[in-house]
Amino acid sequence: MSVANPYDRGRAMRFDITDLRLFVAIADAGGMGAGAARVGLSLPSASLRIRDMEAQAGTALLDRRAGGARPTERGRLLLDHARAILDRWQRMQDELGLAGNSLAGRVRLWVNSAAMADLVPDQLPRFLQRHPAIAVDVEEHGSERILDAVTAGLCDLGIAIGPVDPLAIDAVPLRPDPLVLLVPRGHPLAGRRRLALAACGAADMVGLVADNPLQRYIERHAAADGNHLRIRGRVGDFAALCRMVADGAGSAILPAAAARRCRGRLPVRMLALEDGWAARRLLLCRPRNRRPSARVQRLAEHLSAGDEANPFTTA
Template sequence: MHFDLIDLKLFLRVLESGNITAGAAQSHLSLASASARIRGLESSLGIPLLDRGRRGVTPTSAGKALAQHARLILQQVERMQVDLTDYAQGFKGQIRLLCNTSALSEYLPELLAEFLVSHPNIDINLEEHPSLRILHAVRHGTADIGIISDAVDASDLQTQPFRPDPLTLIAPLDHPLAHHDNLRFTQSLDYEFVGLGIASAMAIYLEEQALHAGRRLKIRVRAESYDGVMRMVVGGAGLGIVPQAAINRFQDSTRFKSLPLSDPWADRELLLCAPDFNALPSYAQALVKALSLPTALLDTSTSSPDN
């Protein structure tokens, strides 16, 4: 059996992207070179690793087994590099962290800045995705750590509390719904909204909730941040839905009405997730420790009657 780390990385990237062309591009290889490497793996093993179709490739049973071993091998190599950091000049640990919109905008900037200052040999590849896509990436080893909403099923992964993240509807002070103290999401769907960018994890999440209710959100305009949503709501452009944490830090929060949503999916918690926290490289375990919910907040969260 003959293969190298480039072959293993290429194979995993092909599986992640679903086609050899994209996997080759991500590996900085020509399509011909990447195809030859995949064929070489199959020839060396004597079995097909990919089922090739018009819409791309999918792993055979042997391909799935190889992918599992490849991830373990690459993780072990990365651990070896970390252990030899003192001897390998210039090596820097890389952590791929995927998170949803709330985590990215409300919680991570200060936490990650503090961590990076105290860990100068670590870089973090941070990306925003919906929780379901994060789960897929973590399960398949294409992300080290994820931050997801507890609304998705992560029972096959290990999880730890990150932060409570209840969602709140906000309305202009003169809006017809402003006299309510709280309301259900469906009560707001007859009115126009200020939304986030169409590709943001939060926008996708709210669209899904509306579809589950058999409705569609009426998006009048989209903003690029929660601050932008709140400023437009203050100006009367429509309703918005933002994390309570965003409202807490917004200086003009008295200029709109905050209406807690009574839907169970809106009273959510964000979770850290990984296949096995103890199997992460030591520097990734250090990041998990830095991001985990502080004990004082954890005690408050678990003792709250609302949870």
């Protein structure tokens, strides 16, 4: 008695757009149920589609575990192709007017820690209220990964710090994003207005969790200048970091916008950092030589805070 091979490589693959959207959604959400919900499918229907995709592919595409589902090695290959196909499919609909409302759809926005803490909550709610047909998927990553994703077309827009490759990315400045030193009132340095980080010596510091992209940026650049930070405690967000400083756990380095938010309600002082790596500027980035959809352009205009109608227009 023969048993059918569930991974029959003799079959041609016939994935449809819904299959690809589902697979991308599961990979992005990290789980079958959450991914199915993103594309409006029930869990049983999503599971059936994934099993059929794996049978057509002749291999497992997802590693299913108690904590969720992650693409396998072959699944990651499919994921890259699926993103590219869906991107071209959406662009075709936009350019041919097949979507009915050219603004309807989703925009993939990747942002760094500073933008996620300040610019996104300030700007995105008003945009969503004004454009009910547009959905925005925001992900937080380090600036280097964001720029790589913009170049590869994995996101429609990115907010990051440079430098950028002008051959691959169009970028417009949004606003300065300097890093500052936050100290408690009564700290020996509290009377200073600005200083180089070296002036802190071996003082106790608090920071964000070690795998936070901004914290890695701070510690890497500080170490390159010979300043090895003595981190006594780590927390997950800027609000908790400011409270740690106010309660005397140590000083902290964070974006000025985040420091200003807590300065009025906590007993802390903000000092400008003179180190070159602390003078940053947020950039709004998109892939070069790729025509953006109407909704991507509308979000870019909103985030650029009233710049020209096309913020990516160059002379």
